[in-house]
Ligand code: HEC
């Protein structure tokens with residue numbers, strides 16, 4: 357993954373030049389502009405010898421297993437962000453950020469649905485209702501297409517190592533851009549964003565299907581249709597400035613905001629990122645307690661399952677590190693459902709990472725998801741093709757058999773004839789299924805029923821008890837006074 361590549365690259369370059377020399381002259385020039393990442397990179401460099409050993413261990417998925425998650429793993433932490441978090445909470449739940457004022461971030465990442473929406477694929481702008489009861493909308497407001505990928509949970513994303521966002525990593529830390537992020541917006545993305553999580557928060561509002569709406573429906577949607585992202589952000593900031601309650605919240609969160617005019621969408625994105633990072637930090641699972649020294653925190657089954665996870669079942673080769681992800685991209689033959697991302701001859705395939713790198717070798721690769729809170733966040737995979745944790749794990753044990761015998765009935769999608777018609781175009785084509793299957797990096801693994809149950813018990817031990825009931829993270833009303841309960 358890019359961020360780690362930078363670290364490796366920096367580390368090896370500096371080792372060749374002599375770390376001490378470079379460090380003695382102060383901060384290396386290429387690290388000056390990367391804001392919150394600076395300390396992280398510097399620590400890595402200073403610690404390069406140890407890091408090298410860690411890197412070797414990482415191959416085996418065991419490296420960070422012995423190191424507990426700490427505050428130092430996060431670039432956004434609670435202490436210095438209270439006012440921003442408060443503002444971010446309202447923005448996250450307020451439909452004011454959508455073109456037609458009918459959908460918020462939370463519609464797809466709701467506290468009551470463990471920061472997802474419970475659906476295989478989200479119903480974006482135009483739909484009505486929350487979670488699995490959401491419908492596809494009525495008459496001229498009905499949705500035009502399904503959102504092509506599953507709405508992922510947003511736990512722990514304030515940690516440095518989540519340096520690439522989305523299943524294909526198309527928003528990524530990159531110091532060579534003014535914003536410090538490589539994104540589809542290139543140089544249009546403004547400066548001043550607090551990290552990659554804030555960079556990400558700039559984008560859902562610019563997507564016609566997710567939040568902006570269709571051309572002709574509102575000015576924000578028109579700006580999106582013209583690919584004028586700076587105009588989208590400008591119009592949204594103007595909306596927020598017109599609401600006195602928001603103006604007060606922005607002033608409280610940012611000392612540099614003295615007048616309404618000073619409010620920009622960058623401030624909004626930073627606040628949303630702070631809210632997500634602080635509220636959805638989840639590192640108190642039984643597994644965490646075990647790593648921190650409480651040997652009794654894990655049940656016998658979970659302990660056995662842990663050994664299987666990092667041993668026989670080879671899960672730890674990809675689900676490595678503190679958050680059970682190598683932050684890299686792999687092909688595991690996930691069944692492809694939904695409208696796809698416009699790739700391939702049919703236009704209904706999703707090539708995953710290839711669309712970002714242009715490298716055919718990356719076809720059907722998706723980012724290894726973190727497994728924190730995994731028992732809470734069904735459906736699974738980049739398109740939510742598997743509805744249960746058991747089915748998702750069984751898929752890994754024999755991925756080729758699994759994709760070829762995929763049971764289409766398990767999808768969680770509100771039905772509508774024209775949408776349903778294209779949901780399984782790829783799955784119904786043996787030729788396309790074959791291509792996805794052929795790319796799979798997974799080897800076949802045999803587990804006894806007992807071993808399988810233990811493995812599942814370990815995955816449950818990754819659930820932070822504080823994440824089970826997130827009702828208290830949901831605001832009771834939002835400054836716009838728009839409805840919250842759908
Ligand atoms: C219509 C549903 C929808 C809405 C509304 C929405 N998202 Fe998402 N979100 C998604 C989907 C789908 C993805 C994954 C897309 C992909 O990987 O290509 C995603 C990805 C993300 C990610 C990346 C997570 C990761 O691990 O890579 C974050 C963070 C996020 N959304 C936050 C937000 C914020 C903040 C807002 C509001 C400004 C928002 N989302 C609005 C559906 C939605």
Ligand code: HEC
Pocket residue numbers: 523665669670671672673674675685686687688690722723724725726727730733735736737738739745748749752753797798811
């Ligand atoms: C070759 C790398 C690799 C190995 C080995 C691997 N996984 Fe995965 N895993 C992935 C990738 C990549 C995804 C996401 C695929 C997608 O979205 O299309 C994934 C998805 C998952 C998911 C769903 C996550 C979510 O949020 O939707 C679970 C659960 C999971 N893996 C568990 C396991 C278990 C348990 C094992 C061991 C039996 C394992 N994985 C082995 C790469 C791997």
